[in-house]
Amino acid sequence: MSIILDHVNYIYGGGTPLERKALDDICLQIPDGQFVGIIGHTGSGKSTLMQHMNGLLKATSGHIYFNGEDIYEKDYDMKKLRSKVGLVFQYPEHQLFEVDVFSDVCFGPKNLGLDKKEVQLRAFDALQKVGLPMDLYYQSPFDLSGGQKRRAAIAGVLAMNPEVLILDEPTAGLDPRGRDEILGQIRQLQRQTHMTVLLVSHSMEDVAEYVDRIIVMNRGAVLYDDEPKEVFAHYKELEKVGLAAPQVTYILHELKKRGLAVDVNATTVQEAADTVCAALRDRRK
């Protein structure tokens, strides 16, 4: 039960002078329940990759297997795939259209052909999960603040009860507090439901704290695919492709160079603080 990508290639604008290889021989396996961060610079192919996972884009060559079934098989039910793999686009609030938040969240489950009661239950459940205050449920989505709109839109995808949730830059354009709130909520959700979550971002800082695994994309190909601390160990190479490791990585490496025995593999601010304190304690002894 997982997603497997087998030698997936995707070529944009084939046959025209603007032909460009957007995905270059991608092989990945994403097991159930993993929290994966996908990092890459603008134009590295990460959004294109995401759109392949629920069949919105069809690979030029290669295969994608979801739960052991080839999604390019002729009689494969794409609609079912899209209900199992929920994709939240960048700026998802731009897709809101209904008269109130609650009906908008109902749109997804309603399209699955569920009965009215089930639809409403799921919508209510999804709105609770994203932590939107209840008094906003029957307001126009256009009267909400930016962060609230985004939660409502994420709830719209969650209401389809996907097994895999893909979020494309869910924090773009939010202030630091809104960002932390949304990411925190996603992590909580992932821990409660054990759903597979793929978080697309261009910021290492965003994902370092939350994910089990990081996939770094560059020019349509997978550059690194490993645990966060292993990936950050390549911080010099990351810079070459226009990415940066979290700030703590730089500080710890610098401290080590100056003779403080810190563990450079710490990825979050908390871990970094712990290792610095421990090193200082050792030194005092």
Next chain:
Amino acid sequence: MLRDITLGQYYQTESVIHRLDPRVKLGGTLLYIVSLFVFNHFLGYIVAAVFLGIVIRLSHVPFRFMVKGMKAILFLMLITVGFNLFLTPGEVLVRFWIFKITKEGLKLAVNMAIRLVMLVIGSSVMTLTTTPNNLTDGMEKMLRPLRVLRVPVHEVAMMMSIALRFIPILMEETDKIMKAQIARGADFESGNILQRARAMVPLLVPLFISAFRRANDLAMAMEARCYRGGDGRTKMKPLVYHKRDGAAYLCILLYLAAGIAAGNLGRALGL
């Protein structure tokens, strides 16, 4: 998805025609279209076709791009030809059931088809070799005399260039919203007309909202740069006539004269 609309699309390359002043191209195209309806002899059409052929060669735009525009008006052309063919009174050539084809009708239909084809290809040459910005610039300058009649020439030109600029943006936006709604299980392809029209709501509402938002942002950005209409506004690249533009005007006049002469010659010889 909606990417292959050529009618009114610029083809980037380097050629004499590309470098011409947009006013020449606008005026020339207008004259060319008028000439197609003034010439009423097949020798005149041959002159028009040869002229068009030379211009296309000079423009370095592949011929298939011009033909692409034809697809859009195929339906219109079929109707026009059909009406002319069946509904013109005169000497009956063929008759079946309630339809009859007359000699005059056949002649008119063929004339009409030739005119329409050359008209569309001729105006495609203009839009394929002129950037939309240049085109509106040229239009603005040509229509400037109308300001005496209180026609808001600058405003209309500005609106046109903004509208043209927004076409690809809105197309991209449509694509994005469509995908987002498909990801939420929306179905734009199946069902009867009524169901399909209803399925468009989740696409159209966000699209309109985004168009308004973008318009608002643009207005704000223009005001922030002190835009206040056309009065006293200067251009970064003002349109200036060069020698080649004069030569082009001359060529167009020669073409007109040749076409009229060819028609008269044909009639004189009884062709």
